[in-house]
Amino acid sequence: MAGIYSSTLKTLEDLTLDSGYGAGDSCRSLSLSSSKSNSQAFTSSQHRGNWWYYSGSMNSRNNSWDTVNTVLPEDPEVADIFSKCPKLPDLEEYPWTDEDIGKILRKVKGDGKSRPFSQEAVRRLSQLLRRALIRIAREAQRLSVMHSKCTRFEVQSAIKLIQSWSLSESCVLATVKALSLYSMSAGDGLRKGKSARCGLTLSVGRFFRWMVDTRISVRIHEYAAISLTACMENLVEEIKARVLASQSPDGGGEISAEILEMVINNDAELWGVLQPYEHLICGKNANGKI
Numbered sequence: 254m255a256g257i258y259s260s261t262l263k264t265l266e267d268l269t270l271d272s273g274y275g276a277g278d279s280c281r282s283l284s285l286s287s288s289k290s291n292s293q294a295f296t297s298s299q300h301r302g303n304w305w306y307y308s309g310s311m312n313s314r315n316n317s318w319d320t321v322n323t324v325l326p327e328d329p330e331v332a333d334i335f336s337k338c339p340k341l342p343d344l345e346e347y348p349w350t351d352e353d354i355g356k357i358l359r360k361v362k363g364d365g366k367s368r369p370f371s372q373e374a375v376r377r378l379s380q381l382l383r384r385a386l387i388r389i390a391r392e393a394q395r396l397s398v399m400h401s402k403c404t405r406f407e408v409q410s411a412i413k414l415i416q417s418w419s420l421s422e423s424c425v426l427a428t429v430k431a432l433s434l435y436s437m438s439a440g441d442g443l444r445k446g447k448s449a450r451c452g453l454t455l456s457v458g459r460f461f462r463w464m465v466d467t468r469i470s471v472r473i474h475e476y477a478a479i480s481l482t483a484c485m486e487n488l489v490e491e492i493k494a495r496v497l498a499s500q501s502p503d504g505g506g507e508i509s510a511e512i513l514e515m516v517i518n519n520d521a522e523l524w525g526v527l528q529p530y531e532h533l534i535c536g537k538n539a540n541g542k543i
Contacts, residue, residue, distance in 0.1 A: 340529045344383045348459035357489045371507040381527040388415045397470035405476040417522040427487035428480040
């Protein structure tokens, strides 16, 4: 019965896929790539075809498969080589503002006691999140090549490939929660925006527009945009929780950018994902400790 139910849900999503916004004639995404090989990763057998093929190997260094065992350099000479590794491109446009990140950080849960984040820390966190966004978007783009469409399944799979087990579980649960709230509030479609219906602070519309502009896939389902939005917002909340847990609640003053950097550098689940290098560093912090 579970298999039949899952198949039915997949079929229903496919039937509504035409409501997704088309991303042009091809799914090339030069804005997400800084290397020549990535810009030529997608080809088609014919113009405006329905099928797109990934020309790279499953074990090529442009994919995630060969990066899970990456080790950090401990020798100075190796560190110098490591510093010359290709880096992720800097996003000129991204689907949030520093004010949006500040709103999430100002949310109060539990006993209502939390130290505020400084504006410098908010700006720094916004910059670091762009790197996580690029990584997840690239994986979602790669997974969307086969069927020329990006749905919540591709986004959730990309999250699991990029993030650690516990972090990805938290983000995937956040996507499921947002999608459930969105489905249950179908009657409020004309009265509320998508973000409000999903219970999110970040704008689902901006994420949808960004995914279209960067050509994640030929067709992008609205559930994919909701999932990516919920994932990034949950990632902000996870970072906030870990930063506050490392600090004394009675400590005075704001959380500075230096404190934020220190906590991320000592967290093996966050540090690698938020690094500027194209390859993914998994399971180690800035000191090389697991």
